[in-house]
Amino acid sequence: xxxxxxxxxxxxxxxxxxxxxxxxxxxxxxxxxxxxxxxxxxxxxxxxxxxxxxxxxxxxxxxxxxxxxxxxxxxxxxxxxxxxxxxxxxxxxxxxxxxxxxxxxxxxxxxxxxxxxxxxxxxxxxxxxxxxxxxxxxxxxxxxxxxxxxxxxxxxxxxxxxxxxxxxxxxxxxxxxxxxxxxxxxxxxxxxxxxxxxxxxxxxxxxxxxxxxxxxxxxxxxxxxxxxxxxxxxxxxxxxxxxxxxxx
Numbered sequence: 001x002x003x004x005x006x007x008x009x010x011x012x013x014x015x016x017x018x019x020x021x022x023x024x025x026x027x028x029x030x031x032x033x034x035x036x037x038x039x040x041x042x043x044x045x046x047x048x049x050x051x052x053x054x055x056x057x058x059x060x061x062x063x064x065x066x067x068x069x070x071x072x073x074x075x076x077x078x079x080x081x082x083x084x085x086x087x088x089x090x091x092x093x094x095x096x097x098x099x100x101x102x103x104x105x106x107x108x109x110x111x112x113x114x115x116x117x118x119x120x121x122x123x124x125x126x127x128x129x130x131x132x133x134x135x136x137x138x139x140x141x142x143x144x145x146x147x148x149x150x151x152x153x154x155x156x157x158x159x160x161x162x163x164x165x166x167x168x169x170x171x172x173x174x175x176x177x178x179x180x181x182x183x184x185x186x187x188x189x190x191x192x193x194x195x196x197x198x199x200x201x202x203x204x205x206x207x208x209x210x211x212x213x214x215x216x217x218x219x220x221x222x223x224x225x226x227x228x229x230x231x232x233x234x235x236x237x238x239x240x241x242x243x244x245x246x247x248x
Contacts, residue, residue: 004052005018005052006050006051007048007161015053018051024055034050035048035049036049048160098169102164103163109158113158114144117143119138136176145180152176155175159175185218188215191208192219195208206245230248
């Protein structure tokens with residue numbers, strides 16, 4: 001069975017991309033929707049649709065079954081290591097090679113963009129399972145962060161697409177620049193506390209500025225244990241925002 005993970009602005013576009021890469025038709029594959037995605041513009045709250053498409057080579061599968069049956073009749077003891085052990089080692093090595101190539105491509109891509117923006121950087125990459133953290137280090141980091149992290153968010157979105165373009169695994173890319181994400185998190189948590197007090201003081205709903213989904217999540221998380229207020233998201237991407245209101 002051959003599998004590939006593909007992305008697109010919609011589920012159908014992602015599926016079509018996978019079909020083209022597999023060089024097959026829709027009726028010969030199985031489709032697993034990993035993420036339906038969200039509409040947006042260059043990372044400002046947007047998420048691509050992600051699907052895993054599996055193609056079963058019926059002929060190859062039949063040949064493998066026949067070959068295995070014949071070997072089992074002759075030397076049953078020798079069959080098990082040949083079928084079980086060697087393929088597992090090869091598949092693991094192939095996945096690692098594919099992963100390393102995806103990371104190298106992503107690092108090269110972000111360095112080229114930073115160079116073109118006049119802010120050359122070094123990239124420190126850390127892998128945690130399927131989360132890949134890229135830390136940018138340079139003298140003109142502010143150019144890559146932009147106002148309230150908008151440029152950094154756009155670069156992270158492009159980096160995410162680059163990593164998942166040619167891999168069967170789905171990875172989440174996190175792009176940071178000299179600890180900006182942690183500083184922004186602290187700022188948002190302070191903002192959530194201050195505006196929750198305003199909502200209680202005025203007894204009115206308080207609307208925050210539009211934010212990407214992961215920043216809205218910081219606001220929701222910061223106030224989830226506050227029994228005096230409630231939070232919810234409103235509006236459409238990329239201008240979706242958080243509302244804080246007194247609990248009823």
